[in-house]
Amino acid sequence: MIPAIRYTVSDARPDFPVASTLTWGNDFSLGKLDDPARGCLATTVGVVVLSEGGDRVYRPGTGGSPPTDVTAELGLATKSKAATAGDFNGDGRLDLASWDGNRLQLIPGNADGVFGKPVDEDGLAECCSLDALNGRLVAGTTDGVTLLVPGANGGFQRSRLSANTASLGPGGTCAVADFNEDGAPDIVQVFAYGLVFYAGSHEPGVFAESVITEVDIVKHPTAVVCGDYDTDGQLDLMVGGIGGSTLLIRGEDGGWMNVIDETGELGAASGLGQGDDVVVAACASDVNGDGRQCAALFHAASGPSLFFNRGFACFGIARSLDLSESRLPAAESLGTGQMTGLLSDLNGDLAPDMLAVDRQQGVWAVFGEEERSRRFQAVVSLADPASGPLTVTAVMGKRRLGMWVIRPGEPTTVNLPRAGPLNLRWKRSDGTSASRALVVTRPTPVAL
Numbered sequence: 001m002i003p004a005i006r007y008t009v010s011d012a013r014p015d016f017p018v019a020s021t022l023t024w025g026n027d028f029s030l031g032k033l034d035d036p037a038r039g040c041l042a043t044t045v046g047v048v049v050l051s052e053g054g055d056r057v058y059r060p061g062t063g064g065s066p067p068t069d070v071t072a073e074l075g076l077a078t079k080s081k082a083a084t085a086g087d088f089n090g091d092g093r094l095d096l097a098s099w100d101g102n103r104l105q106l107i108p109g110n111a112d113g114v115f116g117k118p119v120d121e122d123g124l125a126e127c128c129s130l131d132a133l134n135g136r137l138v139a140g141t142t143d144g145v146t147l148l149v150p151g152a153n154g155g156f157q158r159s160r161l162s163a164n165t166a167s168l169g170p171g172g173t174c175a176v177a178d179f180n181e182d183g184a185p186d187i188v189q190v191f192a193y194g195l196v197f198y199a200g201s202h203e204p205g206v207f208a209e210s211v212i213t214e215v216d217i218v219k220h221p222t223a224v225v226c227g228d229y230d231t232d233g234q235l236d237l238m239v240g241g242i243g244g245s246t247l248l249i250r251g252e253d254g255g256w257m258n259v260i261d262e263t264g265e266l267g268a269a270s271g272l273g274q275g276d277d278v279v280v281a282a283c284a285s286d287v288n289g290d291g292r293q294c295a296a297l298f299h300a301a302s303g304p305s306l307f308f309n310r311g312f313a314c315f316g317i318a319r320s321l322d323l324s325e326s327r328l329p330a331a332e333s334l335g336t337g338q339m340t341g342l343l344s345d346l347n348g349d350l351a352p353d354m355l356a357v358d359r360q361q362g363v364w365a366v367f368g369e370e371e372r373s374r375r376f377q378a379v380v381s382l383a384d385p386a387s388g389p390l391t392v393t394a395v396m397g398k399r400r401l402g403m404w405v406i407r408p409g410e411p412t413t414v415n416l417p418r419a420g421p422l423n424l425r426w427k428r429s430d431g432t433s434a435s436r437a438l439v440v441t442r443p444t445p446v447a448l
Helices: 002-010 265-273 328-334
Strands: 023-032 038-043 046-051 056-059 081-085 095-099 103-107 120-123 127-131 136-141 144-150 156-161 171-177 186-191 192-200 211-214 220-227 236-242 246-252 256-258 279-285 294-299 307-309 315-317 338-346 353-358 362-369 377-381 389-396 399-406 410-414 420-427 432-442 444-447
Touching: 023 328, 038 081, 038 279, 038 353, 046 081, 046 338, 056 362, 081 127, 127 171, 144 186, 144 220, 171 220, 171 236, 171 399, 186 220, 186 236, 192 246, 220 279, 220 399, 236 279, 246 265, 246 279, 265 315, 294 307, 294 338, 328 353, 328 362, 328 432, 377 399, 377 420, 377 432, 399 410, 410 432, 432 444
Parallel strands: 038 338, 279 338, 377 444
Antiparallel strands: 023 362, 038 046, 046 056, 081 095, 095 103, 103 120, 127 136, 136 144, 136 171, 144 156, 171 186, 186 192, 192 211, 220 236, 236 246, 246 256, 279 294, 307 315, 338 353, 353 362, 377 410, 389 399, 389 420, 420 432
């Protein structure tokens, strides 16, 4: 309550949204996958849908046109269960790291924009999640974290970050971000009954001793989304998996707390992380375009869950986006469950759209519509794809909008409620503070 009062008295135009301003317009079928989908990434080359039968890349349309399948054009032939983007060979171009269930491969991006043949390949028996970290790879496993550096003669140099996770239950999915704001990305690994924190250092590949926090999360975490949902200046974790979803925030002492029962309609809909729901994917969202961070949840046996943030981690159900109320063909196909999904602008109109794969492996684009044009956006990316991720705080005047984790090859949209000044703040790799001030009056690309 106190943060809300401070916001009300300090902001010239305070507001607390009571409903979603976005609705679904039309939809578009993007065909069918040969095998089940395992995830998706919104990258600079398009939305990459991971599938055991062959990954697909869908390039967003422009001027309201739907996305197109450019997999063959880009020469991508991976079959991924996990993947991430980054510059892993130091040539300044975006590469893809792909794990197919047995092997880890690096697929280089060529100068002509086409992906080449795998240049590094190595066996990897397990991978709960795959992330880029300053040109290296972070693979989450059930018993720790594997760090992988591409070798000069092929293959990978490996090292392990281990912790006693026996009492933490199933899990192993990682989030990579600068949680302690020292400029060095850290690793948080999430399990059913706790999480493990590995603090990064300014020496590449070196991490501090693990710190374990025991806290009930969900029965089996499979998806993690970072954001500052309560705008207190610290990164939080939205976690989904078997059992539903939950929200982890940090107190003044830096300790993690499960506050899902204090998050409004999100808590009521989540089963408090201990229900029968199965969240198969999650992504960052801002369905109202007001800069308040939230997450979209995709489910194995029910329609997607979309929420808006009233402010300070109090979430409301975006009822205007409930597929059970829609007559679209996609609504019938996706309403009984999805294999994966995300929100991104798929047709160039600046409003968030949904790309999701139904249980029959059909790929759908569902386009968002709203009366107010989303003109006030900063699209933030990393100038060097071999760097990052970078944790960035966005401030508009006296109002802190939130914190975003900018990953290599994955541009991130920061919405503003109105035109005006925007200040982006972050820590450099040497720990010093940096900022970028700009005035946003239209969609504005920003490379950090």
